[in-house]
Amino acid sequence: MSLIKHLKDTEPFNHLPDHVYQEIRTGARLQKFPQGTFIFQQNDPPTGYLYVIKEGLVEITVMTPGGIDMVVDYRKEGSFFGGTPIFTGDPYTGGARTVKATECYLIPESILMKAEEESPELRDYFTRIVLSRVRQLYSEIVADHNRHAVTQMEAYPFKKRLSEIMESPVETCPPDEPVRRVARRLTDKKIGAMPVVGTDGTLLGIITERDLVSKVLATDGTDPSTMQALDVMSRNPQTMPPGTYMYEAMAYMTSHHLKHLPVVDRGELVGIVSLRDLMKYRSQKAMLLIGNIREEQTLEGLKAIHQEIVTVARTLLSETRSTPEVMEILSYIHHGIIKRVYELCLEEMKAEGKEPPAIRYCFLIMGSGGRREMLLAPDQDNGFIYENVPDERLPEVEAFFIPFADKIVQALSRVGYPLCKGKVMADNPSWRGRLKDWQARIKDWVNDPEPQKVRYSSIFFDFAPLAGDVQLAHDLRDIVHREIREFQAFLYHMMSLDLRYKVPVGFLGRFVVDKDGEHRGELSLKQGGSIYIVDCIRMFALERGLQAITTQARLKELVSLNVFAMETAEHIRAAFEALTFLRLRNEIALTDQGKRPSHFLDPYALTKTEQDLLKESFHAVSKLQDATKRHFARTPF
Incomplete structure (x- = not known):
């Protein structure tokens, strides 16, 4: 350089x-x-x-x-x-x-x-000074929450990355090293695996004790004296970068039955971890939620795992860490559960003699699930996409996917994921179809943006593939960006609908709460604040054709494109984190009281500092709304 x-x-x-x-x-x-x-x-x-x-x-x-x-x-x-x-x-x-x-x-x-x-x-x-008033108040409240946290569990896997526990430098060998020498070094060094690297440091393969047994000792006609590392190594081993969290590596290695994992940074081997290394820091509760999801065979077992998510959330929130990171960890667990439900339903379909048609298809998760911003009790937002089969094959395709979708939706409900009130679920014909069917839907939403269609698009545009052929999801993403490029006015209509509502703070600085109904005296942290941040940032991301899905990643890319100044982005980020923190803490408290998690709370039950934080966060949201309105306005308001 x-x-x-x-x-x-x-x-x-x-x-x-x-x-x-x-x-x-x-x-x-x-x-x-x-x-x-x-x-x-x-x-x-x-x-x-x-x-x-x-x-x-x-x-x-x-x-x-x-x-x-x-x-x-x-x-x-x-x-x-x-x-x-x-x-x-x-x-x-x-x-x-x-x-x-x-x-x-x-x-x-x-x-x-x-x-x-x-x-x-x-x-x-x-x-x-990048730290805004929101960030300062937020930091004070998080630190205070940390000091008063009384419930802890082993959460080491959620705190550390592979770079912090990997073995380095790594004991390696060239591809032409004699096998007997490799075996002797493994014994002398008391290690269970040896990566094989080329002269340029590129990882070529890995030799484990199992390789030596299965390919040398247990194979008739082999002569160990003539064999080299190249002959017995497992080629193209799975790797992870040094920034990977331990919990991700644990889950991956457990589900893929790996005992050793090379750590690679931009093609260069920088370390190695073993499952034994990771298990030193094993949290039984964490591993129940992550490592055992893949092995769970019943919906009741997955329901029990789902009910324990609050324990992980409580622990993570008791540490001083960013709430987007907590959301990502919780989403990782939710995704694992939902994907396992999908797999169990597929196995059940096959057991009933209903084989999937020989086509490419993909199961999509949308909304907060697609953004990896799930908290304790997200509802269902899902769908199916198939390849463009001819019309005459549709009866065959639907004959499988109609009962499959029904089975998935009902199974997810049993596990703990409520039905979507707007019916944004795969058992609704409007949320499954061929690639060209989805293209027609998107074109209709974009070119005829009446309110309900805009609401649907807001959920859908955050889709992500969870199972099946991910290329179909990539193709669908390209269609979304193409349609919006051709009809940019759609973003104006999206903005007009979304920004009709204001944050729940009145002119004199008092909170605006519901006057009657189930949530009388309460306000919604989601519908009154965080959803506007998500929606506004999504609009800017769609305008620029960004591939990023999470709100934080989108914001980071928008800063790099000079759409937002760094200080502005930090103000938005701090407000998003603060609102999410208050919401998650509220959900945990409600769960502990035996109630259903909710984004509604009584703002006057908060401390004075917390009320100040909430008002400052809403103020930041209001400023973002104004900026979004000015940017996307095509006609006077």
Whole structure:
């Protein structure tokens, strides 16, 4: 990587005068850091350098109030870190630790301070206050919740990534190493597997004790003295990147019956983990919810797992961590349960003598499930898509999928996923069909955007494949983007419908609550706030044809496209996290009281600080609504 070329293409260095680039070229020095080294730690005084990664991988860590060292970000080749303390003089707010051997350019503070005299935006970039009032209040409340949490369970698998527990450096061998030597090294090193790598460091395969037994000792006619690693290795082994959470690796290795998993970063082997390593940190409750879902054979068993999700949620919320991350973990569990329900229903259909037709098809999950933003009690939003079979084959196709869809919907209801009140489910003919049937539906929604169709599209546009042929879902996504490009006015109609409603805060700053009915004296955190963030960000994402599905990922891409300024995005992100935190905490409390989880709460039952947080969050939502309205308005309001 050329340092100067990279800086010229990177904010905030892309507007520096040429002579400053020359001073950086002359004054910067290279330094190598071994794997697992802290370049600096949280609360250390400034080192006096800005670090730009030439080669390697660095994880940014923070220490939670509970004393947990948590990885919050990764910096790869070309990324920089450690700049803010140069201009503020404050200690580092997080640590920087190498995941693998890393080489950095170190740009001295003196050069940056001199550059700042000619380019004040340099200081502004590093010192501007990104943390909004929402973020400050949210951080206080989360920390207070953490201090008062009394129920804990082993949640280590939900906190740590593979980079933090993997074995590294890895004991490897070349493809031409004699098998007997490989076996001797496995015994001497007391390890159960050895990756096979090429001369360029590329992972070619892996040799396990099982490979040696099945391919050498138990095979007639083999001569171990003539065999090489290449002859016995399992080719193209499954791998995961170092940023993978332990719970994901546990679930994956358990369901695929893997005992060893190489950790690969951009094609390079950086570590290896064994199932035994992961099981050291096993949480029985967590593994019940994740690792055993794949093995569960009954709907009653899946229902029991579903009922335990609240325990995981309670634990995750008792830690200082981001609520989007909690949603992703909960969604991962929900997806596993729903997919297992699908599989059990398919097995039941086959047992009844009803084989699926010989076509490509895909089971879709939509709404919060598609966005991976599920909390405790999401309802059903699902559908089916098939390949474009001829009309004469439709009776055959529907003869299978009508009872299959009915079976899935009813099974999910039994497990704990309520029926969708709007009937957005696969047993509704409107939510299954061929690719061209879906295309016709989407075209109708987009070109005739009456209110109900816009509501349907809001749920549908967040679809994601859960089982079957994922390419059909990708093709469907392309159709969505194409139709919206051809009729951009649809986004105006979507905005007009969605933004008719305002956040539930009155002119004098009092909360607007329901006056009667089941939720008298309460307001909805979802319908009054978070749904507007989801919808507004989705509109901008659709306009730009983004593939990202989660609200946070969409927001990040919109910042990179300069649709939102970084400060604006942080304000939105903080409001989204705060509303989700309050909603999830409320759902847990209701569940503990034996009630059904709900997004409705009495705002005046909150503390003064929590009320302030809620008002500030609603204010941020209102500003986003205004910005969305201005952007998509095609005619005067």
